[in-house]
Amino acid sequence: MRKPYMRIPYTDALAAPTIIPKSANALSGAVAALHEFLVAPSASSPSGRHPSTAVLTGAGISVASGLADYRGARGTYRVNKTYRPVYYHEFLNKHEARKRYWARSFLGWTTLHKAKPNASHFAIKHLNDLGLVQSVITQNVDSFHSQAHPNLQTIELHGYLRSCICISCHEELPRDTFQDELARLNPAWDAFLREILALGALDTEDPDERHARGMKTNPDGDVDLPGAPYTTFRYPACPRCLTDPPLTANGVRATVEVDSDGAWVPTSTAGILKPAVVMFGESIHHSVKAAAEKMIDDADRLLVLGTSLATYSAWRLAKQAKDQSKPIAIVNIGGVRGEDAFFVDLDPNQKGNQGARVEISTDELLPILVEQLRSSNVQATHEAPDYVAKTQGGSIFKDMLS
Template sequence: MRKPYMRIPYTDVLAAPTIIPKSAKALSGAVAALQEFLVAPSSLSPSSSGTRPYTAVLTGAGISVASGLADYRGTKGTYRVNKTFRPIYYHEFLNNHEARKRYWARSFIGWSTLHKAKPNASHFAIKHLNDLGLVRGVITQNVDSFHSHAHPALQTIELHGYLRSCVCISCHEELPRDGFQNELARLNPAWDVFLQEILASGALDTENPDERRARGMKTNPDGDVDLPGAPYTTFRYPACPRCLTNPPLTANGTRATVEVDSDGAWAPTSSAGILKPAVVMFGESIQHSVKAAAEEMINDADRLLIVGTSLATYSAWRLAKLAKDQKKPIAIVNIGGVRGEDVLFVDLDPNQQGNQGIRVEISTDELLPTLVEQFRSSNVQTTREAPNYVVKTQGASVFKDMLS
C-alpha cells in the first residue's frame, strides 16, 4: 500500500493580523516602532557596557518576492493561485525513478529564473542593520541563497538547505547546481532546445503568474515550473560521479550498484548514486547540527525579528515559540496572517510602543530600507561583534559565485 502523503499545513487564508502598536499601520509609525524594538534595553540580559541588544532575524519566502520569486501563502502565493500544486516528498524522490525525472525536468526549466534572480533591498537592509550593530544573526527558511550573497559576513543559518548545490543521497558529496544544470542539458538536448525557446520568448522574464499561465506554464517556488502535458518520462539525469567511480558500501557491507547508460545518465538498475537538491524536502528531517545552531542563535538573542513568513512550517514556528517561551520580545513584518500570532503577542501592554513586540503589515522592501535610513540619520554605531554558530555540512557548503 502506498504511503499517504503528508498534509501541507496552512494552505487556507490565515486570519488578518492585529497591528501592534496601532501607530504601526503607517510606514512612519512602523519604522518608529521597529527602532524602539531594536534599541530598547533587554530586561533579560541588561548590559552596563552600553552594548546594543542582540537581535536574531528569522526570514521566509515573502522576503524574496521582490526578487521575482514565487512564495507559498501570500496573496499571489502558489497555494492560492495553483491549488493543484504539491511539492515532491522525500520518500517519493528517494524511491521513484519517474518522480525524479519529473522533478529534475521541471527544475531544469525553472533554474534559469532562480539563477538570474538577485537579492533585493530587504536582504541588503539586513546587511546594513548588521553593519550598524543592530542584527547579529539570520535564520532563513529560504533556499535561494540570497542572504549569503547579500551579507556573506553575517552569520546565516539555512534551515531548509539551499538550491545552489546538489547532494548525493548515498555518499553525501555536494556538487554545484550550475555544473549539474549543464549535465542535464547535455543528457536532454531536446529539452535544452525547448528551454532556449522559452527563454527567447521571454516567458520566464515576467514575474506575473497570470502572464506565465497564459503562456502555458505554472511557476512555483524554489525553481519549479509546471508544463502541462510535458513528456517528463523522457528526461534523464546524471549519477553521482563519486559513487560511479567508487560505489559505496550498503548496510550489509556489500558494494552498491551504480550504473549509467552510454551517455552517462543514471540507470534504474542502480542501487546508489542518486543526486538530490541540497534542500530539506517534505518528509525529510533537518540536520541535527542545523537545528542545534538555530536554537543556539535564538537562545543567545535578546529578541527576534521575523520577516516575510507565515510561520506555517513547524521548523520555523518552533523557533518563534522558543523565543516566546523565553519571554523575549518578538517583531513580525509580514503581509497576511501568521500562524499562531495571537499566542506570540498575548499579554502585551496595549500602550507599549514597540519594545515589547510589534506586528506590521507593510512590504519588507519598503519598510526595511527606510528603517536603515532612519538609523543612519541617527548615527547609530556598531558596538558588538556577532557570535559564530558553526553548522557542519558535507562537502562544499558555500560557493563564492553561487548566484553571480
C-alpha cells in the same frame, strides 16, 4: 498500499493580523515601532551595547527578487490549488518522480540563478553593520542572504538549491555543473528551454502572465508544464559513486550504472543526486536545528520577516523565543500561524519595545528603517558569535526526515 501523502499545512488564508502598536498601520508608524523594538534596552544586554536581534526570514522577502512565495495573496498554495511538491520518500524511491522533479527544476533553474538579493536582504546587512542584528535564520533556499551579507552568521534552515548532494556518499556537486549535465543529456528539453527564454516566457514576475503562456511557476526553482513528457527526462549519476561505488549497510558494494550517454539507470543501487534542500517529508539535520536554537538562545529578541510561520520548523523557533520571554516583532503581508499568542501579554501603551506586528512589505519598510537608525546615530557594531553550522556542507543533509 501506497503511502499516504503528508498534509501541507495552512494552504488557506490565515486570519488577518492585529497591527501592534496601532500607529504601525502607517509606514511612518511602522518604522517608529521597529526602531523602538531594535534599540530599546534589554535586561539581558550588557551596559553600553545595543540589544542583539536574531532575524527569522521566509519566502516573502524574496518576492521582490522575482521569486514566488507559498502562502501570500499570490503564492503558490493560493493560486495553484493543484500544486503538490515532490515528497522525499517519492524522490528517494521512484525513478519517475526524480525525472519529473529534475525536468521541472531544469526549466526553473535559470530564473532562480539569475535572480539577485533585493533591498530587504541588504537592509539586514546594514542592521548588522549597525550592531543591531547578530544572526539570521532563513527558511529560504535561494542563497540570497549569503550573497547580500556573507559575513553575517546565517543558518539556511531548509538547505539551499545552489548544490546537489548524493544520497549515498553525501558528496556535493555545484548546481551549475549539474544543470550543464542535464542539458547535455536532454537536448530536446535544452532546445525548448532556450526557446522559451528567447520568448521571455520566464522573464515576467506576474504569475498570471506566466500561466497564460502555459506555465505554472512554483517556489524553489520549479516550473510546471501541463502535459510535458517528463518520462523522457534523464539525469546523471553521482560522479564519485560512479567511480567508486560505496558500500551498502550490509557491507556489499553498491551498483552504479549509467547508459551510453552517462545517465543514471534504475538498475543502480546508489549514486542518486538530490537538491541540497530539506524536501517535504525530510527533517532538518540535528546540527542545523541545534545551531538555530542557539541563535535564539543567544539573542535578546527576534525579528520575523516575510513568513507566515506555517512550517513547524520555523514556528517552533518563534515559540522558543516567546517561551524565553523575548520580545518578538513580525513583519509579514497576511496572517501568521498562531500570531496572537506572541503578543497576548503586551502593554497596550507600549510603542514597539515589547513587540510589534506590521503588515508592510519588507523591501519598502526596511531600507527606510535603516536610514532612520543611521540618522539617529546608531553606529555601534559587534561581532556575531561563531555558530557550528556557519557553513553547511553535504554532511549536514545526510539524515533529514521532517
